[in-house]
Amino acid sequence: MSGHSASRGGSAEPRAATPPTMMKLCLVTVGATAAFNTLISEVMDEPFFAKLRQTGFTHLIVQYGEDGKDTFHGFLEKHPEGDPALHGIGVGGFSLTADMHPYFMMAKNRTARNQELGLVICHSGTGTILEAIRHGLPMVVVPNPNLADNHQEDLARKVDELKWGIMGTIGNILEAIDKAEELRNEEPAVEEESVDSMNLAMEDELSFVD
Amino acid sequence: MASFISLCKLLLKLIIPTATIAILLLLIIIFALVFSHNATIPKFRRRGTPVHLLIVLGSGGHTTEMIYLLNKSLNTSVYTYRTYVVTSGDPFSATKAAEFEEGLIKLQQTNKKTDQPKSYDVITIPRARRVHQSYWTAPFTTLQALWACLLVLCGRYPKQKKLPWKFTSPHPDLIITNGPAVSVCMVLAAKILRFWIFISRWVTGQSSKPEVCRLRTIFVESWARITSLSTSGVLLLPLADRFLVQWPDLAGRRAWWGMKKTEHGGWMVL
Numbered sequence: 001m002s003g004h005s006a007s008r009g010g011s012a013e014p015r016a017a018t019p020p021t022m023m024k025l026c027l028v029t030v031g032a033t034a035a036f037n038t039l040i041s042e043v044m045d046e047p048f049f050a051k052l053r054q055t056g057f058t059h060l061i062v063q064y065g066e067d068g069k070d071t072f073h074g075f076l077e078k079h080p081e082g083d084p085a086l087h088g089i090g091v092g093g094f095s096l097t098a099d100m101h102p103y104f105m106m107a108k109n110r111t112a113r114n115q116e117l118g119l120v121i122c123h124s125g126t127g128t129i130l131e132a133i134r135h136g137l138p139m140v141v142v143p144n145p146n147l148a149d150n151h152q153e154d155l156a157r158k159v160d161e162l163k164w165g166i167m168g169t170i171g172n173i174l175e176a177i178d179k180a181e182e183l184r185n186e187e188p189a190v191e192e193e194s195v196d197s198m199n200l201a202m203e204d205e206l207s208f209v210d
Numbered sequence: 211m212a213s214f215i216s217l218c219k220l221l222l223k224l225i226i227p228t229a230t231i232a233i234l235l236l237l238i239i240i241f242a243l244v245f246s247h248n249a250t251i252p253k254f255r256r257r258g259t260p261v262h263l264l265i266v267l268g269s270g271g272h273t274t275e276m277i278y279l280l281n282k283s284l285n286t287s288v289y290t291y292r293t294y295v296v297t298s299g300d301p302f303s304a305t306k307a308a309e310f311e312e313g314l315i316k317l318q319q320t321n322k323k324t325d326q327p328k329s330y331d332v333i334t335i336p337r338a339r340r341v342h343q344s345y346w347t348a349p350f351t352t353l354q355a356l357w358a359c360l361l362v363l364c365g366r367y368p369k370q371k372k373l374p375w376k377f378t379s380p381h382p383d384l385i386i387t388n389g390p391a392v393s394v395c396m397v398l399a400a401k402i403l404r405f406w407i408f409i410s411r412w413v414t415g416q417s418s419k420p421e422v423c424r425l426r427t428i429f430v431e432s433w434a435r436i437t438s439l440s441t442s443g444v445l446l447l448p449l450a451d452r453f454l455v456q457w458p459d460l461a462g463r464r465a466w467w468g469m470k471k472t473e474h475g476g477w478m479v480l
Contacts, residue, residue: 032302033270098302126434127274130479154436197475198283198430201452205384205426206261206288207251 024056025107025118027137029063031125032096036144038170039123040068044075046085051174053087055181057118061103062093069095100128104135119180120165121173124152129159138184139165140176242405243448247470255422262373263289264363264382266396267296267303268389275433276388277306278479286314291373292330293382295362297337297355297392304332331371333362338391355392359399363425381424387450388430394442397449400425428452431460431472433479439463447472454478 028043030036042048043062052060064072072093079085107118120139122128132139141156160167163186168176265280267273273296292311296303311330335358339348361367365380373380385400387393404425411417429450431443436457439447447453448465454475455461461474 031270098305124434126271126432130274130278130433133480151435151438151440154438155434158436195476196283197454197473198279198428198478199285201428201454201473201475202283202384202386203288205251205428205451206255207253207423208255208257209253 022114022116023058023106024116025059025061026052026057026121027061027063027103027107027118028121029100029103029128030065030068030123031063031128032065033125034123034144034147035065035067036123036142036146037067037071039121039142039144040064040071042170042173043121044071046079047174049085049087049089051177052089055177056116057089059090060092061106062091063097063100063103064093064095066095100131104131104137107137108135117184119177121168121177124156126155129155129164133164138180140168140173140180141165142168142170142173142176145170243465244468246401246404247448247451248468251423251426252420254420260290260374260376261288261384262291262293262377262382264293264295264385264396265307266385266387266389266393267294267300267307268387268392269297269300269303271434272389272432273300273303273306275430275479276386277310279388279430280310282478282480286318289384290329291377293362293370294330294332295359295392295396296332296334298334299337299340304334307332329374333367333370335359335362335367335392338395352391352395355395356399359392359395360403363396363399363403379422379424383422383424383426385425385427386430387427388432390440390442393429394445394449397427397429397446400427401449426451428454430475430478431455433477435460 028039030039040062043060049060062068062072076091104120106115107120108115109117118137120128120132120137122132122139122141124141124143129139129141139159141159143153143156156167159165163183166176166179166183263284265276267276294304294307296307307330311328315328336351336354338352338355340351343351358367362370363381363385365373381403385396387396407425408417411419411421427450429443429446429452431454432440433456435443435455437459439455439460443453447463448469451470453470453472455463455472456475456477456479458474460472462471464471
């Protein structure tokens with residue numbers, strides 16, 4: 001895990017020192033497998049944008065999945081660009097993509113690209129959480145209450161415990177963002193570099209003559 | 211009335227032998243599974259010989275995890291040929307596999323290594339159970355998937371590429387899985403094939419002839435599983451040769467007494 005242990009430094013400096021053109025991105029993703037429209041409707045709402053503004057975000061990108069399309073575009077039709085309800089936040093969104101990597105890169109702390117460390121708000125999907133950890137991004141993980149299997153909640157709790165992010169629930173995402181803002185100055189718990197147990201197991205099973 | 215009694219007697223006569231056969235079969239299966247888990251692998255494989263690795267890409271998060279795992283652990287100088295198995299109705303996994311292999315080729319070119327031809331294959335097999343499929347038809351589609359797995363493991367699935375000439379056996383040497391239902395089918399198919407090979411070698415009197423062991427299976431439980439095993443994990447406890455888990459709470463579990471335990475391997479996907 002060496003190459004991608006979170007580098008969250010640099011964002012600790014006072015906000016006033018950063019030029020206003022710095023981008024701070026909030027990335028919301030619901031994944032591909034299950035619909036999670038409640039998360040989308042919570043995000044596409046005036047108080048959420050107010051909170052983003054208050055915590056210094058400049059942009060919002062939403063991956064809304066197959067079912068979130070109407071909610072997302074409905075809100076934007078009601079509040080076109082420049083509307084006070086958007087609080088000056090730049091909004092973009094799409095349904096699905098095979099490769100989320102570029103969007104995670106946009107939320108990273110890269111001064112050369114005028115980027116400040118952003119935030120990922122996501123469903124409790126393995127792929128998304130792993131990617132966020134790899135990029136050292138703080139996150140708010142919201143388990144989908146509609147899924148019968150509660151191992152997603154286990155995972156979200158673990159993320160919270162290891163300080164990779166905050167476990168959020170529908171209805172308290174605004175508080176979770178505040179908590180995540182405090183988290184960004186903390187070093188997350190990194191598991192020590194372990195032996196490559198997979199490779200060892202694979203070689204064992206092949207049973208070479210030594 | 212008399213005919214009814216004789217029918218009952220007939221049924222009784224039938225039930226006892228069938229029950230005996232069923233129990234015997236069950237005992238044989240359990241014994242074979244315990245035997246297989248406790249057998250030591252004979253060391254006949256020489257280093258540098260080509261190795262055929264079969265990778266099952268489940269879907270969604272399973273595929274992502276598997277690609278991360280391969281990124282971290284795959285040593286292409288050992289595992290010289292890779293077969294990826296994906297399920298129908300899952301276009302992302304095949305793309306991800308191809309992307310991963312393209313990356314490997316690029317890496318080889320930058321390292322100025324000999325330009326190898328594409329040494330991989332991606333095979334699409336039918337799904338065991340589609341999302342929202344009825345449980346009544348699921349057994350049939352599962353059997354269909356199992357049959358497909360058997361064909362893949364014998365190198366006889368339609369459109370499957372021929373292995374390079376260096377490979378002496380059509381069977382893959384090692385199978386790694388982490389995914390849902392399809393991985394259960396694949397591991398089960400490997401077990402069935404191995405049982406078949408074992409019996410046929412025994413019958414033909416070749417059981418003492420040295421032979422490299424193939425069709426070994428490794429199951430990696432999903433990183434998202436922290437306190438409980440997945441359904442496929444539970445099913446594979448007695449079947450997979452190695453069972454790796456990524457969180458300490460899941461280590462040390464086993465199907466029943468005398469069987470291998472799950473091993474904690476740390477985070478294998480990061």
